[in-house]
Amino acid sequence: MKFYKESTRLIFSAAIGLVAVLTYILLLEINGFEINESNLFILFMLPGLLIKLFLFFAALSLTITSFVVLFSKHKSKRLILYISSGLIIVLQTGITELRKIQSSNLYELTEDKSLDSTEVIKLYKKAKKKEDIRAISNIAIHQNLPSSFQERLSESEHIEVRRNIAWKTNSKQLLIKLSTDLEFEVRMAVASNKIKPLEIVYNMQNDPNEYVKNTAFAMYQARR
Structure with missing residues (x-):
């Protein structure tokens, strides 16, 4: 040719x-x-x-x-x-x-739940270096991530990370903190968290956002 x-x-x-x-x-x-x-x-x-x-x-x-x-x-x-x-x-x-x-x-x-805390932290550092928000969001709720790291990530500038923690964490302290987050999507995730203490969802019935308020009311009525 x-x-x-x-x-x-x-x-x-x-x-x-x-x-x-x-x-x-x-x-x-x-x-x-x-x-x-x-x-x-x-x-x-x-x-x-x-x-x-x-x-x-x-x-x-x-x-x-x-x-x-x-x-x-x-x-x-x-x-x-x-x-x-x-x-x-x-x-x-x-x-x-x-x-x-x-x-x-x-x-x-x-997604590997068998990773120990050291391996999870290594993955977090790699994801942070690559600015991979999707991976960081998943690491934030990994069962073997040290609580100090999850607390740090609860202050992340990325709404996706805070929202994932709010939705799946079992930490009462973090749920109370995120229930007053500036972004209503994060507060909505707190209201949808199935393992949160009942008093948190009770207080969220006064949320200024209508969607969060209604979700909190429905969750409170279903669980009390």
Whole structure:
């Protein structure tokens, strides 16, 4: 194939991108993936994912073939443009997806309830370094996380972390503290906590937010 022709490289790269997309769809089909009520959001994410997949492999192919032509002494200003553009697209799409995979792997590690306190703290430091809020939120309610760390995380600037603690902690002190959080979503999580002392939910019936007030009232009536 004569890659020194610009049109050939573009068509070949587009074909590689298309093959990658079709292969991905085929793999989903082979593995019996179905879109249902529980994963309906995939339906909206899939087009964007397929476009990224196409761009990644098309740009990678264009970059490689342009390098081949360049080293074959077919010098052209457009070659440099194609190589630069291809590398930028590859890095932009590839690094983003790589970070998502790393984040997902880190989150899965936080699900391991057999981790001791030292291992949990190590995971927390790693998640903090990567600014992985999803993983930190899960670590915040890990059964082997030292109480001093959970108390520190209850003051996190991230609402997701405070909300997760409010929803699942069994610490009366933290529940009292988070029941007056500035964010109503955190207070709502406290009101929905099934193991909180009854006096906390009783006091929350006077919350200024209507949703929190109604939730606290319903929980109090159900438990008293």
